Amino acid sequence: xxxxxxxxxxxxxxxxxxxxxxxxxxxxxxxxxxxxxxxxxxxxxxxxxxxxxxxxxxxxxxxxxxxxxxxxxxxxxxxxxxxxxxxxxxxxxxxxxxxxxxxxxxxxxxxxxxx
Numbered sequence: 001x002x003x004x005x006x007x008x009x010x011x012x013x014x015x016x017x018x019x020x021x022x023x024x025x026x027x028x029x030x031x032x033x034x035x036x037x038x039x040x041x042x043x044x045x046x047x048x049x050x051x052x053x054x055x056x057x058x059x060x061x062x063x064x065x066x067x068x069x070x071x072x073x074x075x076x077x078x079x080x081x082x083x084x085x086x087x088x089x090x091x092x093x094x095x096x097x098x099x100x101x102x103x104x105x106x107x108x109x110x111x112x113x114x115x
Contacts (some may be wrong), residue, residue: 001025002025002099004024007109011114012113014086015085017082017084017085018082020093021078022078024076024097026076027077031098031099033052034051034095035050035051035069036050036094036096037093038089039094045064047060049071051071051078056063060088063082067081070106078095080093085113086113089111089113090112090114092110093108094106094108
């Protein structure tokens with residue numbers, strides 16, 4: 001079992017920044033992949049960013065150059081640094097982890113970008 005707890009969401013103005021954190025209940029050193037999805041009202045959940053156990057990262061096209069995913073193995077934590085936020089980034093952001101064949105999810109954290 002892997003428990004994931006997100007934090008760091010909130011209300012920010014367009015152009016602002018937020019850093020999301022995802023704290024795992026177990027070591028993340030060897031977890032195959034972890035990352036972030038988001039779901040806006042009335043839309044399907046979409047992949048935002050992923051980080052693999054070897055440190056390789058990948059991003060959705062609309063966040064490339066603005067978002068950065070990273071991890072701290074010693075703190076069992078994955079981060080999502082979000083810069084130059086836009087209103088269309090407004091969504092609930094979910095952390096996920098895939099250690100083997102099963103996917104674990106966090107409870108989600110709301111990010112609202114509005115003036």
